[in-house]
Amino acid sequence: MVETLLNNINRLLHHEDMGKLLLRLAVGGLMLFHGLHKLIDGVDGISAMLMAKGLPGVIAYGVLLGEVVAPLLIILGVLTRPAALVLAFTMVVAWLMVGTAKTWQLDAVGAWAIESLAYFFIGALAVALLGAGRFSLAGNTSWR
Known part of the structure; x- marks a missing residue:
């Protein structure tokens, strides 16, 4: 009986493309x-x-690529994997800029001090590995 119930739940919730869409929308x-x-x-x-840190300040405009362009592409499901890698790289740079000193710390409410950086990094890697799925503006082309 339990196995039948679990099989029914698994069958009911088996929607990989919807899961990919939800992950893209969240990240x-x-x-x-x-x-x-x-x-x-x-x-x-x-x-x-x-x-x-001795770097040219103009590099700061790269954050717009990683935090505006890449997320829009991820949401739309266009060039999803490259955009997700750009977002992951952006999170590594953000960690190097502001997070390294906080890596082994908790914040005021007991959460990991860099948990949002880690969430976006791991989420972006998951999107890069999974791809856009069926629900993509790029359709069923290599552009998704």
Whole structure:
């Protein structure tokens, strides 16, 4: 009886393409809020951090690629795997810029201090490995 119930639940919830869509919406959609913030308020803060590390401040505009363009592509399911890799790379850079000192720390409410960086990095890697799935604006082409 339990096995029959589990088989019915598994059959009912077996929708890989819908799962891929939900993952794309979560990873791309939530990251897009970070990017929109930088579109509205600018990248001056990031530019200052880069210059403090001896790097050219103009590199800060790359964050718009990783936090606006890549998430939009992920959401739409267009160039999904490359866009997800760009997002993952962006999270590595963010960790190197602001997260390395916090890697082994908890925040004020007991969460891992870099959990959002880790979530977006791992989520982006999952999207890169799974691809867009059937629900993609690119349709069934190599562009998804």
